[in-house]
Structures are given as C-alpha cells and as structure tokens.
Amino acid sequence: MKFDRRFIFILIVLAVMIPLLFPIDLPVAITDETRAVYDRINVLDSNSVILMSFDHEASSLPEVRPLAEAVLTHCFQRDVKTVGLALFAEGTAIGYDILNDVAARYGKMYGIDYVYLGYRPQYSAAILGMGESIRGVFPADYDDTPYDSIPLLSGVRNYDDIDLVISVADGSLPTYWVEYAQARYGQKIIAALAAVMVTAYTPYVDAGQIDGLLGGLKGAAEYEKLLGQPAAATRRMDAQSLAHLSIAVLIVIGNIIAFAVRRGKRITEEGRS
Amino acid sequence: MLKKSPILVCAVCGVFMITQYFITAEPVTDLYRSVLDWMQIIFVCALLVGIINVILRQVRMASRPGRERIYPFITLFGIALMVILGFGWGIARGSPFLWVFDNLQAPMQSTVFSLLAFYVASAAYRGFRARRAESIILVLAALIILLGRVPIGEIVSPHVPSVVGWVLAVPAVAAKRAILIGIGLGMTATAIKVIAGMERAYLGGR
Amino acid sequence: MGGGRRFFARAGSGFLFGMAILFTLPEKAIAADWFAAERTPELVAVVVCAIAILVSVYAARRRRFYVRPLAGLTAIDDALGRATELGSPVVYITGWGGDLARPTTMASLAILSHIAERVAAYGTRILFPSHDPMVASAAQDTIRQGYMKAGRPELFRAEDVAFVTQSQLGYAAAVDGIMSREKPGAVFLLGTFEGEALILAETAHNVGAVQISGTDSTIQLSFFLVACDYTLIGEELFAASGYISGDPLILGAVRGQDILKIIIVALLLLGVLLGGFGVDVIADWLS
Amino acid sequence: MSELGTWITALLTLAIYSFLYRDNPFYRAAEYLLIGLTVGYSLVISVKTVLWPGLIVPLVSGEVAKIIPLVLGGMMLIRLVPRLSSWSRIPLAVIVGAGAGVSIPAMLKARVLQQMGATISHALSLNGIIMLVGVIATILYFYFSREQKGLLQPIAKIGTYYMMVFFGATFGYTVMSRISLLIGRMEFLLGDWLHLVPR
Numbered sequence: 001m002k003f004d005r006r007f008i009f010i011l012i013v014l015a016v017m018i019p020l021l022f023p024i025d026l027p028v029a030i031t032d033e034t035r036a037v038y039d040r041i042n043v044l045d046s047n048s049v050i051l052m053s054f055d056h057e058a059s060s061l062p063e064v065r066p067l068a069e070a071v072l073t074h075c076f077q078r079d080v081k082t083v084g085l086a087l088f089a090e091g092t093a094i095g096y097d098i099l100n101d102v103a104a105r106y107g108k109m110y111g112i113d114y115v116y117l118g119y120r121p122q123y124s125a126a127i128l129g130m131g132e133s134i135r136g137v138f139p140a141d142y143d144d145t146p147y148d149s150i151p152l153l154s155g156v157r158n159y160d161d162i163d164l165v166i167s168v169a170d171g172s173l174p175t176y177w178v179e180y181a182q183a184r185y186g187q188k189i190i191a192a193l194a195a196v197m198v199t200a201y202t203p204y205v206d207a208g209q210i211d212g213l214l215g216g217l218k219g220a221a222e223y224e225k226l227l228g229q230p231a232a233a234t235r236r237m238d239a240q241s242l243a244h245l246s247i248a249v250l251i252v253i254g255n256i257i258a259f260a261v262r263r264g265k266r267i268t269e270e271g272r273s
Numbered sequence: 274m275l276k277k278s279p280i281l282v283c284a285v286c287g288v289f290m291i292t293q294y295f296i297t298a299e300p301v302t303d304l305y306r307s308v309l310d311w312m313q314i315i316f317v318c319a320l321l322v323g324i325i326n327v328i329l330r331q332v333r334m335a336s337r338p339g340r341e342r343i344y345p346f347i348t349l350f351g352i353a354l355m356v357i358l359g360f361g362w363g364i365a366r367g368s369p370f371l372w373v374f375d376n377l378q379a380p381m382q383s384t385v386f387s388l389l390a391f392y393v394a395s396a397a398y399r400g401f402r403a404r405r406a407e408s409i410i411l412v413l414a415a416l417i418i419l420l421g422r423v424p425i426g427e428i429v430s431p432h433v434p435s436v437v438g439w440v441l442a443v444p445a446v447a448a449k450r451a452i453l454i455g456i457g458l459g460m461t462a463t464a465i466k467v468i469a470g471m472e473r474a475y476l477g478g479r
Numbered sequence: 480m481g482g483g484r485r486f487f488a489r490a491g492s493g494f495l496f497g498m499a500i501l502f503t504l505p506e507k508a509i510a511a512d513w514f515a516a517e518r519t520p521e522l523v524a525v526v527v528c529a530i531a532i533l534v535s536v537y538a539a540r541r542r543r544f545y546v547r548p549l550a551g552l553t554a555i556d557d558a559l560g561r562a563t564e565l566g567s568p569v570v571y572i573t574g575w576g577g578d579l580a581r582p583t584t585m586a587s588l589a590i591l592s593h594i595a596e597r598v599a600a601y602g603t604r605i606l607f608p609s610h611d612p613m614v615a616s617a618a619q620d621t622i623r624q625g626y627m628k629a630g631r632p633e634l635f636r637a638e639d640v641a642f643v644t645q646s647q648l649g650y651a652a653a654v655d656g657i658m659s660r661e662k663p664g665a666v667f668l669l670g671t672f673e674g675e676a677l678i679l680a681e682t683a684h685n686v687g688a689v690q691i692s693g694t695d696s697t698i699q700l701s702f703f704l705v706a707c708d709y710t711l712i713g714e715e716l717f718a719a720s721g722y723i724s725g726d727p728l729i730l731g732a733v734r735g736q737d738i739l740k741i742i743i744v745a746l747l748l749l750g751v752l753l754g755g756f757g758v759d760v761i762a763d764w765l766s
Numbered sequence: 767m768s769e770l771g772t773w774i775t776a777l778l779t780l781a782i783y784s785f786l787y788r789d790n791p792f793y794r795a796a797e798y799l800l801i802g803l804t805v806g807y808s809l810v811i812s813v814k815t816v817l818w819p820g821l822i823v824p825l826v827s828g829e830v831a832k833i834i835p836l837v838l839g840g841m842m843l844i845r846l847v848p849r850l851s852s853w854s855r856i857p858l859a860v861i862v863g864a865g866a867g868v869s870i871p872a873m874l875k876a877r878v879l880q881q882m883g884a885t886i887s888h889a890l891s892l893n894g895i896i897m898l899v900g901v902i903a904t905i906l907y908f909y910f911s912r913e914q915k916g917l918l919q920p921i922a923k924i925g926t927y928y929m930m931v932f933f934g935a936t937f938g939y940t941v942m943s944r945i946s947l948l949i950g951r952m953e954f955l956l957g958d959w960l961h962l963v964p965r
Contacts, residue, residue: 315857447900
C-alpha cells in the first residue's frame with residue numbers, strides 16, 4: 001500500500017502553523033519534576049552562586065533557549081549570582097546572548113551580578129579542572145577581563161563555592177558533569193535538557209546523581225507558568241500539542257488502514273479457496 | 274613492517290590507556306594528556322587530508338562538462354568564503370566569519386534538523402503496526418508519552434502526567450539499564466579484540 | 480591467518496599478563512599512593528572481562544560454540560542480492576556519532592569488511608560517505624581489502640569512500656542528496672548515530688532501499704526500530720561481527736560476553752538478596 | 767545587514783524544505799553550499815584552535831616533545847600520496863588502540879557497574895522489583911549462546927516488552943524535540959521574515 005507521504009508533511013506544517021497564527025492557549029499543568037527544579041532554585045538567594053553551562057549546539061536553539069531563559073529569569077528574580085560558561089564551541093556566543101538578554105531585563109550588572117567565562121574545549125578536562133580551581137580553567141572571562149578583577153568571582157574558587165550547576169544541554173554533556181563534578185566533587189547538578197535527552201537522564205535522577213531535570217519545551221512552559229511569566233515556550237505549546245495530536249492520529253489511522261487491508265486480503269483469500 | 278607494526282602500536286596504546294586509568298602518578302597522567310593531544314593533532318591532519326580530497330573531488334566534478342558542474346562550484350565557493358573570512362578577519366565575536374555562520378550555516382543546519390519533524394510523522398504513520406503483543410506495547414507507550422507530555426493529555430485526565438512519570442521512571446529505565454549493560458559488554462569485548470589484534474578491519478584485515 | 484593467530488596469542492597473553500600484574504598491585508600501590516584506589520571496582524571489572532573474553536576465545540580454538548541466529552544478519556545477504564538485481568549501489572554509513580576511537584565504529588567496520596567482500600563478488604558498487612576523515616581512511620583500506628579478497632581490485636573506486644563534511648546536518652543533507660540521486664537498493668546504518676539517524680533512514684525508505692540498521696545509541700534505536708526493515712539492537716551490533724565473519728575465535732568472544740551476562744545477573748540477584756538482609760556491600764561497592 | 771541576513775536565511779530555509787517535495791536544483795544548491803561552508807568552517811576552526819596553538823606554536827618555541835605528534839600527523843598527511851598511504855596505518859592504530867583502551871574502564875563503569883549499582887540499591891520496593899525483573903529479563907534477551915526456547919523464551923519475551931516500553935517512550939519524547947525545532951523554524955519564517963506573528 002503506497003501512500004504519498006507529502007500529505008503527512010502538509011498536515012504537520014498546518015498543525016504547527018495554524019496555532020502559531022491563531023493561538024488557543026491550552027492550559028499547562030505542572031509536573032513534579034519541574035516543580036522540583038523550581039523548588040531547588042527557589043531556596044537560593046543573593047548569597048548563592050550558580051554555574052550555568054551552555055552545553056549545546058546551535059541547531060537545537062529553538063528548544064534550548066526557552067529552557068535557559070526560564071531558569072535564568074528565576075535566578076535573576078532571586079538575585080542569585082550567575083556564572084555562565086560554554087563547553088561546546090557552538091554554544092558560546094549563544095550563551096553570551098541569552099545571559100545578557102535576561103540580565104538586561106532585570107537590570108543586572110555585569111561582573112557583579114553575573115559574568116560569562118566563555119568556552120573551553122576538552123570538556124572532561126575543563127569540568128575536572130574547575131573542581132580544583134575555576135580560575136585555573138578560565139584565567140579571564142569572555143571579554144578577556146582577568147578573573148581576579150571581577151568582583152563577583154572574588155570568593156569563588158572551585159565547586160565548594162558553587163551552590164548549583166545547571167547544564168543546559170542537547171546531548172550527553174550532563175553525563176560528564178555527573179561523572180566528574182558530581183561523582184568526584186559532590187557538586188549538585190540540575191539538567192535543563194532538550195526533550196530528546198530526557199529518557200536518557202531519568203536513571204540519573206533516580207540514582208540521585210542529578211538533583212532535578214527540566215525537559216523540553218513543555219518543561220520550559222511549566223517553568224514559565226510557575227514564574228507567572230508566560231513567554232516563548234508557552235506561546236509554542238499550542239503548536240506542540242496539535243502536532244503531537246496529529247502524529248498520534250497518524251499512528252492510529254496507519255493502523256486502521258493496515259488492519260483493513262489485512263482483513264480485506266484475508267477475505268479475498270478465503271473467497272478464492 | 275607496515276603490516277605488523279600497526280597492530281603492535283595499537284596494542285601498546287590500548288594497554289597504556291587502560292593502565293593509566295588506575296594510576297595517579299604524575300608522569301603517567303602527563304603522558305596520558307600528551308596522548309590525548311596527539312590524537313587531536315592526528316585528527317586535524319586527517320581532516321586536512323579529507324578536506325583536500327573534497328576539494329580535489331569538487332574540482333574534478335567541476336571540470337566535467339554539463340549542467341551539473343555548477344554545484345561543485347557552489348561547494349568550492351563555500352569553502353573559499355569561510356577560509357578567506359576566517360583567516361583574513363579572524364573568528365572572534367562580530368567577525369564576518371561568524372556572521373556567515375550565524376546567518377547561513379547555523380540556520381541551514383537547524384532547518385535540516387527540523388526536517389526530522391516531518392520524518393518523525395511519516396515514520397510514525399508507516400512504522401507503528403500494532404500486530405503482536407510487543408508492537409502493541411510499543412504503540413501504546415509512544416501514544417502515552419506523545420499525548421501525556423503536552424497540555425492535551427492533561428485535559429483528558431489529571432492522572433495522565435503521573436502515569437507518564439511512572440512509565441518513564443520504572444519500566445523504561447529498566448530496559449535502558451539492561452541495554453546499556455549489554456552495550457557496555459559489547460564495547461568492552463570489541464575493544465579487547467581490537468587491542469589483542471583480533472579485530473583488524475580498520476587496517477584492511479580481519 | 481596462522482601468523483595472525485600466533486600474534487594474537489602473544490598479544491592476548493601479554494594483555495592478560497599485564498592485567499594480572501595490575502591486579503596484584505593494589506595493596507602495595509595504595510601504600511605508594513599512585514594507585515587510584517577508588518577505581519578498584521573498575522579494575523576488577525576490567526580483569527574479569529578480559530579473562531572471560533580471552534579465555535572464551537582460547538577455548539573456541541578447540542570447539543565451536545553455538546550462537547543463535549539474528550534476523551538482521553540473515554537479511555544482509557538478501558539486501559545485497561536485491562541491490563545487485565536492481566543494478567543499484569549499496570550505501571554504508573557508520574553514523575555521525577562515532578569516531579574511529581569508538582569500539583562501535585570498529586564493530587561496524589568489521590561488518591563492513593564482510594559486506595565489501597560480498598559486494599565485490601557481485602560487482603555491485605558500494606558508497607561510503609563519511610563524516611570523519613579517519614573513519615573514511617580506515618574504511619578505504621577495509622573496502623579495498625574486500626575487493627582484493629574477492630579478486631576484483633579493479634572495481635574499487637576510492638572516490639566512493641570519502642570524507643564529506645564533519646558537520647552533523649551538513650553530512651545528513653549530503654547523504655540525503657546522494658541517496659536520492661544514486662537510488663541505492665540497500666542502505667546499511669550500523670554504528671553510533673545521533674539526530675541524523677531518522678533523516679537517513681526515512682530518505683533511504685523513500686528511495687526504496689532495504690534498510691538494515693544497528694546502533695548503540697539508545698535514543699536512535701527507537702527510530703530505527705520503527706523506520707527500518709531490520710534493526711540490530713544494542714549489543715547485537717557488537718556480536719554481529721562475530722557471526723558474520725564466521726571466525727570461531729571471534730564467535731568465542733560472543734560466548735565470553737554471555738558468560739559475563741550470567742555473572743551480572745547473579746550479582747544483581749545476590750545484591751538484592753543481601754540488601755534484603757540489610758547488607759548493602761555489593762550496591763555500595765558498585766557505586 | 768540583519769534584514770539581508772533574514773532574507774538569505776529565509777530563502778535557504780525554503781530551499782532545504784523543498785526537498786520534502788522532492789530532490790530539486792534549489793535543494794541541491796543549498797546542500798552543496800552547506801557542505802562547502804561546513805568544510806570551510808571546520809578547516810578554519812581546527813587549524814586556529816588545535817593545529818596552530820597545539821603544534822605549530824610549541825614547535826616554533828622549541829618544545830621537542832611535539833615532534834611525536836608532528837611525525838604522527840605527517841604520516842597521516844602522507845596519505846595524499848596513494849603509494850605511501852600504508853604509513854597512515856600507524857597513526858590510525860594510535861587512535862584505534864588508545865580509543866579502545868580509554869573506553870574499556872569508562873564503559874564498564876558508566877554502562878555496567880553504575881547501572882548495576884543503581885538497580886540493586888533501589889530494589890526493595892514494588893517499583894524496584896518491577897525494575898529488577900525488567901533489567902534481568904532484558905539482559906537475558908541478549909543471551910546469544912542458546913536459542914530462545916524453554917525457560918529462556920518467556921524471559922526474553924518479558925525483556926522485549928520492557929524494551930518496547932522504552933523505545934515507545936523514547937520515540938514519544940524525541941518527537942517532542944523534533945517538533946519544537948520545527949516550531950522554531952516556523953516562528954522564524956512567520957515572525958522574523960514575514961512579520962505575521964509576534965516574536
């Protein structure tokens with residue numbers, strides 16, 4: 001049974017495009033996992049320092065950016081000191097932009113409230129190195145300001161001074177954070193992941209190696225709701241829902257057709273015999 | 274000599290890399306780091322060979338007559354553009370190299386990536402056939418996650434998210450763990466065969 | 480092959496010997512403070528695995544072990560036959576996620592060496608676009624050797640086995656293009672894949688190719704399972720090289736993997752049983 | 767400049783999407799351009815960030831130890847002369863051997879030992895038992911030395927069921943990611959380019 005799959009493609013385009021043009025505003029329910037991440041960050045205050053690592057490539061930006069923005073918004077709302085860095089070359093400029101954008105919204109000062117260290121290759125070595133000395137891995141920040149002359153970093157030596165690491169990732173980088181920063185230095189870690197990686201990391205949450213997991217656009221939308229600030233993820237949730245529904249319907253239709261064809265075949269065969 | 278010595282080199286490197294994992298002595302970790310550096314440099318040299326071959330291939334294609342010859346010129350243009358911009362004006366923030374990356378390369382890559390949304394749909398349509406117990410479970414699990422992790426599922430029933438949570442946290446994790454264990458064993462066995470010189474496909478042998 | 484075996488015996492016993500030395504070292508080494516004591520579990524695991532695999536291989540020289548057939552593997556010959564019948568080429572891909580340093584890629588190249596030999600015998604063209612220049616280099620040697628073994632070195636075309644680009648999606652776009660223009664009769668997707676997996680599998684299906692896939696990437700497995708005609712799941716990919724070569728020694732390694740599985744299951748049960756009595760030695764030791 | 771960028775991006779995006787209809791000259795042009803750009807990009811990045819600081823600069827400043835990677839890299843480069851290509855087997859062997867060696871303890875730890883530990887330490891609950899059954903059954907599914915008959919048959923079957931749950935769940939989650947990417951591209955086309963939806 002040959003079917004022109006281009007009809008399916010058109011269906012998907014429509015399922016995404018129509019809700020973008022005419023939003024329906026489906027309600028978003030909060031899952032326990034997302035609430036756990038929210039609660040984890042909600043106990044931090046202006047004495048806390050977090051490390052936000054942009055561990056993703058440019059191609060997954062549409063999914064990763066809302067996640068990063070939601071978590072950063074929360075951190076800046078609570079006046080948490082934020083140190084950004086990137087372990088993928090492609091994430092470097094993106095991380096810098098996101099951090100600056102969100103910081104500007106909350107009137108945060110570079111160097112005092114937040115700082116961006118930039119990119120280091122060889123992520124396992126970088127993660128291990130920061131356990132001894134962050135300054136050793138990043139002698140200067142992204143703009144080449146020496147580490148020692150940045151006020152925010154004056155009391156930050158290594159993971160002992162970092163309350164939480166948030167890895168924004170579309171791939172396997174959180175594994176390295178777990179294996180090196182968590183296993184060796186006991187660093188607390190939260191992963192904000194592209195949805196595709198969620199099933200890969202639930203075992204780590206289960207084993208207590210990761211403190212919380214924020215997954216995909218849905219996770220970002222839930223977080224936006226918890227913050228009371230609907231943004232990009234919430235806006236896209238309608239399209240996401242409708243596209244999922246279309247695919248589910250396609251699976252069902254595909255099965256009905258296959259079933260009908262099988263039955264049809266059986267009947268004609270019986271007729272022949 | 275060039276038949277046997279690679280196998281020996283492979284065995285020596287392999288045994289050393291296993292050994293260094295267990296040793297904290299400074300000279301060993303230093304050597305380990307050097308080997309990692311060598312690997313990077315070997316890779317870049319291989320990359321140069323690969324890129325030169327790409328260029329030669331495109332030049333060869335471009336010299337064949339016919340309408341097709343326009344395409345290799347496009348590739349050669351792309352390479353030349355990046356190389357000239359990158360070596361001429363640097364790769365720092367605000368450089369033309371990054372402008373081309375941001376406005377041409379990255380969006381094209383995201384677009385190719387987003388083709389997956391369509392392929393996922395067509396694969397779902399033709400691939401999920403609930404015939405036997407296994408495939409029925411496969412289809413059900415996919416449907417539960419598909420609908421359970423977006424607002425639609427939550428409208429159907431407030432219990433949907435917790436069911437989804439359970440599926441993800443228990444049976445899915447169990448299977449994943451076992452698959453990982455199997456892969457770990459398979460990889461280890463393959464690596465041992467490689468180091469012991471039994472698996473030599475990469476040298477053209479077997 | 481005799482020389483190879485002798486060499487293997489030497490390399491293997493050297494390997495065992497080295498491991499044995501390491502194994503007896505810890506006591507003294509901890510005192511000398513250069514042994515990473517917290518890594519003892521891995522050391523024990525490495526030694527146990529090495530012994531299980533190498534002893535099984537050694538035993539395989541005496542008697543041939545039974546291994547149950549895998550559906551994906553019997554399909555390989557059918558797929559090659561079909562491509563030959565259609566007069567269309569075969570495309571072989573090791574996956575963007577794996578480089579030459581990854582054992583998965585090695586396992587894939589081992590399967591490739593067999594397929595190259597078959598393809599050469601049939602006079603069918605094989606295309607190997609690669610994302611990694613080192614994999615491309617190794618594959619050139621592998622495939623050239625296959626053509627030589629089949630006695631048809633003149634059919635080997637180096638330009639069919641080539642590096643394309645490192646970029647994941649640039650590579651996916653290129654392979655899509657190759658497949659839609661060359662219309663292969665069979666596509667092999669064996670190795671470590673990431674997001675590009677389904678792009679390739681769907682395009683292969685669309686041009687009417689039989690797709691045989693296998694990967695160690697748990698996420699992409701779900702797509703291969705849905706989209707491809709045959710899929711080798713996880714460990715099956717690693718066992719496949721043993722099956723396909725028919726080399727009793729390599730089959731011995733499969734046997735070794737099975738012995739390890741029994742040990743693992745036994746440890747799991749024992750660990751849980753002890754845990755029931757409040758003794759968490761095994762769990763603590765493992766993590 | 768940014769308006770120009772938006773237009774170029776939009777046209778290239780459409781050229782790639784045209785492949786969904788069928789292979790055509792626009793897609794092919796975009797494909798060849800993408801290959802060119804990515805090859806050029808990786809050439810620049812790897813020379814500037816690896817070869818230059820990692821080999822050339824240290825060599826010039828007299829680091830003798832860098833002769834080893836120089837020789838190994840040279841053996842790789844020699845591949846350009848087909849007659850001498852077998853020399854490249856040495857650096858290939860370094861990569862393969864070192865890669866295999868590195869992976870053995872790392873794989874055993876992350877994929878075998880830790881997964882075993884996590885399974886055991888949470889086994890004393892209903893979910894833990896369901897998990898334990900699944901892990902063992904699935905491991906035994908991969909038991910190759912016997913046919914899946916007798917006792918092994920139902921066990922392997924249970925293993926398959928667990929795997930199907932996992933594959934189905936992964937499929938569902940991955941669909942989520944992929945759709946999000948498409949939404950991102952659509953917002954670009956409809957918002958940044960056509961200004962039909964707010965950004």
